[in-house]
Amino acid sequence: MPERKPRKDAARNRAAVLAAADDLFAHCESPEAVTMADIAAAAGVGKATLFRAFGDRTGLIHALYEARLEPIRNAVEEGPPPLGPATPPLQRVPALLDAVLCFKLDNRHLALALEGTGSDSPYQAGHYERWHSTLQAVLEQIPGLTDSGFTAHALLAATRADLVEHLTSRQHMPREQMRAHLAAFTAKVLDSRAPLD
Amino acid sequence: MPERKPRKDAARNRAAVLAAADDLFAHCESPEAVTMADIAAAAGVGKATLFRAFGDRTGLIHALYEARLEPIRNAVEEGPPPLGPATPPLQRVPALLDAVLCFKLDNRHLALALEGTGSDSPYQAGHYERWHSTLQAVLEQIPGLTDSGFTAHALLAATRADLVEHLTSRQHMPREQMRAHLAAFTAKVLDSRAPLD
DNA sequence: CATGAAGCGGACCCTCGGTCCGCATCGTAC
DNA sequence: GTACGATGCGGACCGAGGGTCCGCTTCATG
CATH class of the missing domain: 1.10.357 (Tetracycline Repressor; domain 2)
Incomplete structure (x- = not known):
């Protein structure tokens, strides 16, 4: 299988993004009020990191779910x-x-x-x-x-x-x-x- | 009541927009594939006309519905x-x-x-x-x-x-x-x- | 026909999802 | 420890689309 284990910082960032997104979604008014940029900022990473890890918005939401x-x-x-x-x-x-x-x-x-x-x-x-x-x-x-x-x-x-x-x-x-x-x-x-x- | 009857061309444009939108929604792949600009173009009016008549996208959709x-x-x-x-x-x-x-x-x-x-x-x-x-x-x-x-x-x-x-x-x-x-x-x-x- | 109001249009703005690319970091081989 | 690819990083950038602005046109009334 083509599974390659991710680098350590990548795993850490992924977890940080999940945590940040989870928190933002939990405390927001409505889901579309929280933007990808917000999540990236809250997680302390760049936007690209977030898209690299999850593909796109729905990918991130699916992962959270x-x-x-x-x-x-x-x-x-x-x-x-x-x-x-x-x-x-x-x-x-x-x-x-x-x-x-x-x-x-x-x-x-x-x-x-x-x-x-x-x-x-x-x-x-x-x-x-x-x-x-x-x-x-x-x-x-x-x-x-x-x-x-x-x-x-x-x-x-x-x-x-x-x-x-x-x-x-x-x-x-x-x-x-x-x-x-x-x-x-x-x-x-x-x-x-x-x-x- | 503050109802003022609309001007003739305004009424005509409103009808044109409704017809165009109806047609576009009927023949599209998915609803969000048809943009406000598309509708305006199909109706032969400017975008502002469309927003003036219906407020916003949901207003137009409501009217159609x-x-x-x-x-x-x-x-x-x-x-x-x-x-x-x-x-x-x-x-x-x-x-x-x-x-x-x-x-x-x-x-x-x-x-x-x-x-x-x-x-x-x-x-x-x-x-x-x-x-x-x-x-x-x-x-x-x-x-x-x-x-x-x-x-x-x-x-x-x-x-x-x-x-x-x-x-x-x-x-x-x-x-x-x-x-x-x-x-x-x-x-x-x-x-x-x-x-x- | 004059004139003000109502309406028009499309250039413009802004937000937001998503991408690009030069730079930093990791992990491995020596 | 050091050199050096591979992997990952970040933020500037892009394009699309909803919505607005404003100078111009058209309507309607006397």
């Missing part, structure tokens, strides 16, 4: 119930959605930056693909539920970052209430029995 | 069933969502432009507010359904422009299949009986 998401990914892929693979589907689906929602509540600006970053829709990001296929696979194990693919999309759509942001900031909906609403909605979708006729 | 949406709005507010107010709630909800979906299918780029236009989330647009309150009001008439506000948000989220675009372009899902899936999903949410316990 990935770092934040890793623990949850692990919990989902090999952790204990209610997130891990051993959970029965009917409990795991709401647990997964709740995890996504909590993640977006805890990382509002980052999620907004990722999902609303202008041209590229969130649906091209590998993160979404993973959530979707995981959720779809679990849904598929539930008898009487068709359209697992579309259902997964629709359920995940209820956790869109800008919706979460809207409910939180504009309507001042408290975190727990939002989790409860999402749980109730999910339950409605799952509880639905097979067609009546 | 509004124009396209008007017939559907009328059908919803005073038309015959299944969209109009006389429809029983259990039929009207899926009809409303289907109308939204079809609208976004028919106006993909415009909807993408409106919903993904960088900073401002679609939730601040007056259009969304109207759809949401209409849908919420109808949901409220369905017995045994709580969280009508959140449910309305969640259902509308399933018709997000970028999701529609993703399903259409990336996954080549045909229009009718998508409508069927959305109808099935909506039915699941509505069919759900009162809690079991």
Whole structure:
């Protein structure tokens, strides 16, 4: 493989940029208010360093997102119930959605930056693909539920970052209430029995 | 009222701009590929004319969207069933969502432009507010359904422009299949009986 | 037709993502 | 330790695009 280990200062700068960006996104008004120049300045490096390390703006945001998401990914892929693979589907689906929602509540600006970053829709990001296929696979194990693919999309759509942001900031909906609403909605979708006729 | 009727050429230019923008958005690759300068050139006016008439980019997009949406709005507010107010709630909800979906299918780029236009989330647009309150009001008439506000948000989220675009372009899902899936999903949410316990 | 107001256009400005290139630093071979 | 490529650095620079300015034109009224 063509993997070459990076130079020591490069690794240090990369970490500094990640830390600075994380901090800036956490304390900003809106994600697009923080520019690449800001991040470079906050990290104490030149702009080129930042672009060399991450390619472009979306690359940096993806890297940040990935770092934040890793623990949850692990919990989902090999952790204990209610997130891990051993959970029965009917409990795991709401647990997964709740995890996504909590993640977006805890990382509002980052999620907004990722999902609303202008041209590229969130649906091209590998993160979404993973959530979707995981959720779809679990849904598929539930008898009487068709359209697992579309259902997964629709359920995940209820956790869109800008919706979460809207409910939180504009309507001042408290975190727990939002989790409860999402749980109730999910339950409605799952509880639905097979067609009546 | 401070309304002053505009000069004749101003009205003509405004119409020309709307027509040009509509055309450009309809035939472009992606909404942000069409610039304000492009629109001005296509309309045969100067850039300032365009900004004077619509304020800024989002103003223009809103105006376009509004124009396209008007017939559907009328059908919803005073038309015959299944969209109009006389429809029983259990039929009207899926009809409303289907109308939204079809609208976004028919106006993909415009909807993408409106919903993904960088900073401002679609939730601040007056259009969304109207759809949401209409849908919420109808949901409220369905017995045994709580969280009508959140449910309305969640259902509308399933018709997000970028999701529609993703399903259409990336996954080549045909229009009718998508409508069927959305109808099935909506039915699941509505069919759900009162809690079991 | 005169005249002021309303509108016009495109040159201009500014911000921001992204690149270039001469210089510094790293790490290795001796 | 020192020499010397390779790797990385930084900030000046560029281009694109949204939005503005201002001198000129066109409308509409008496």
